[in-house]
Amino acid sequence: MEDKALIVNIATILAKDIGFDQKNNFKRPVPSYPTGKPPPLLQSDDEAFDFFIQHHLQKSQTTDVNWKRKFQFEEKFKTRGEKESKSKEEPTPGRINLIQDLTVDVFESNLHLSKNTFQQLYDSIKGLINPLHSNNTVISNQTIFSLGLWKLATDEHFEEISRRFKIPLLACHLIIRSFWAVISDNSKKFIKWPNTQSAQHLHMKTFEDNKNLRDFPRLFGLISIKRLDIFLESEDEETSVILQITCDGKQRIIDSFVDFATNYSFNASTIGQALECDPNALPAGGYLIGGNNFPLKPYLIRPFEMECFQDESRFNELLRKAQSISDSVLNKMMRRFNTLYALEAKDMKEVRKVLETICSLHNMCQEFGDECIPNCWERSEKCILASKVNENNQNGRKRRLEVMEEVLNI
Template sequence: MAVRGSCITFSLENAKRRDNLEKRRQAYTIRNMGLLATDINYIKIFRLSEELIAQLEEDISPFLTPAKRRGGISNRNKILCTLAFFASGSYQKILGENVRTYISQASASRAIRTVVDAINQPDIIKKYIRFPVNASEREILKQKFYEKFKIPGTIGCIDGTLISMVRPKEHEERFYCRKGYHARNAVIINDPDLNIMHVDVTFGGATHDSFIFNNSYIKTHLEQLNNTGETVYLLGDSGFPLRPYMMIPCSNPEPGSREELYNNLHASARNTAERTIGILKGRFRCLLVHRVLHYDPEMVGKIIKACCVLHNICNRAGVPPVELPSYLQRQEDTFLQILQQGSQNSISDLDSGRLARSRLINRLWRGQNRQQ
């Protein structure tokens, strides 16, 4: 019995040592990511606060497989590894020499794929990225846009951005953009508070914004609303087609004209699209053009959508934006000086769009004159 008791004691002590070793291993892993136990450092390294990370883990844990063996990477550390990669765009930033002892690059890559797949589950996407589907939601957006920018009927702003990636193994021509690199073209629609309501990553960098919009369910939805008589607009740049539900700037308006007034108000409101994309890329620098995502096109699309989900989580929680250093902003601007894309307009659609825009311009002009 004494021998049996000694064996049990030894086994318990051995198990305790293994547990302590595992706790130290997990702690070393996180510490070597640079983590200190403050929300400021969580946000600096992972872009989410500790509370938001816990919320994310709760959301996606049904879609994550727990570690199969003792010493495997926990779900929390898979999430931290993924967030650190999104924030920096570099494996080297999250895999220092000490960390590599515990998380190899191959393990980190698998962890990132697992978490990205979990965030891309339809239930998660629908929870955080949602285009207004009923009249009451649209009216709230119209009121917010009008209060901020004085353009009635607006529910969102739209813009496209290129996310660079390595050369794909198949259909390279679909992803080679006019700026001379391979990319996904992400078309994003935002609300006045810089939340992302819709992101389309279906097409490669060779595809124009106008084509992506013309082949989206958003266009069909807006057409249906317009046909019922509802006034509803997206605001886009001249790369998008002029439609009764898509307002783009007037070309070369006369100084002091009603068209110039319209353009000024349009530019002020549509600046939210540029700011939304700028904040998205500032937070998650894996999306910056010079980072170049080393994944296949499908995975690149999933990473973009995952970052959009996380952007909305941060934005709605009031997490402050992360400003890009000036040298990174210059690099981004240099690569992304995209030539104006010719939009695809049929004559009837173009005439309808011109008429709708003319009515809006006149309405804005009358409103301006009443205020004087």
């Protein structure tokens, strides 16, 4: 009995020793015996003992296989992790082709353009865009255009776009901001105030062709404003700006201006100063139509503050219908370029670049007749300024009465 117990203990130690050697990848030399048989101490006729030895050997072999698998998996994971880490350290932007990469529904729901308009836009401005160089990689003008338009059309921030297109964040900033700079620098090609006599004649005809505006003789422009909330990186805070646009009868923008909401006034805008100083900025008898936020001027007609007579009420209603066209231009821009709901920029200078880019692209979309804009983004809230605008302009009151008599055929 004691001999069997001793044999079992020795066998257990040997089995563990074999398992340990196999796990550590050691090859124990096969023992050779002079008689060809193991010594009596390792011999046994006990079936239970043989089963015990066999069981432990199988277990150790299984453990060895599992250990090898674990080691191979860890090595593979480690190698993959090193590759991923290296790719994160030095990512390079690939060639982005949104027309090929996205289905029609996905494309239009994100970019708010048809693929045909997108291609027309690219063909129109690709000559203005120069390829960039980042991490020894050339970033094509098509990639710059695609990322720039994606940023403007969506409300995604730089970080989201960087993750979506698998490009480094710094390259994302560089690419998109270079697009803004290019379009802004060439914005005068797309946003044009009619200065020549022939250009002014063609411009005023756009109002005559519009059934809601043809009753206003000598009308030269519709003007509106919009309050936008933005995040300025230079100030590390959110603030508000006022975007002012002037458009024609075909809803094309002919002038744009932006300033901090606390500083804004029509008189300080570029068009306000130009109209005040240059009598030739408008043709003889020409005028703009604005809402209640604008001052009354001989060249800027706004509704009566107090509707004392029926004619004044009728005239105010016609003015509001006309001015709603420029309001609809702002709403269309908001729906197409969703970045206006979550605008982020380094400073006020960059805010102006972004808005000049958006106004330029809006005009091109109008030229191409694109109406691929989601109605679900329609927002009709009006911008009300804190300061009240007075009507203490004698020449302005006189001119408004003249326009009212012409419009109502009094």
